[in-house]
Amino acid sequence: MAYFINDACISCGACEPECPVNCITAGDTKYAIDAAICIECGTCNSVCPVDAPHPEEE
Template identity: 45%
Template sequence: MSLLITDECINCDVCEPECPNTAIYQGDEIYEIDPTLCTECVGHFDEPQCIEVCPVDCIIVDPDNPESKEQLQTKYEKLTAPA
């Protein structure tokens, strides 16, 4: 599943540079995560890096974008495939 940043986000800027897929971006009011780019760090790290650094624990699994670990791995492979 991709991740989701909740309204508790304080715009502290620590999550965005940690995302290896550049899935995190500044939205209108808070940071947001592009579900087409988020792999929960599968293929890069053992744990989602944004969750690791978030000081307010506002990043959760997105219930609207369920994906298995296999689907996340496939997405990672597509995102990192040579052009």
């Protein structure tokens, strides 16, 4: 399951440089993860101060 970033995101940018496949980009109000590229490593979640990235639910 690819990760997604929920509304808890504070747009701090901590996750973007940590992503090994560069699938995280800044959005208008929060960061976004490209599910087609995400390798589900969880690195984004481990560096997020508000635990916004989570595995996408079906």
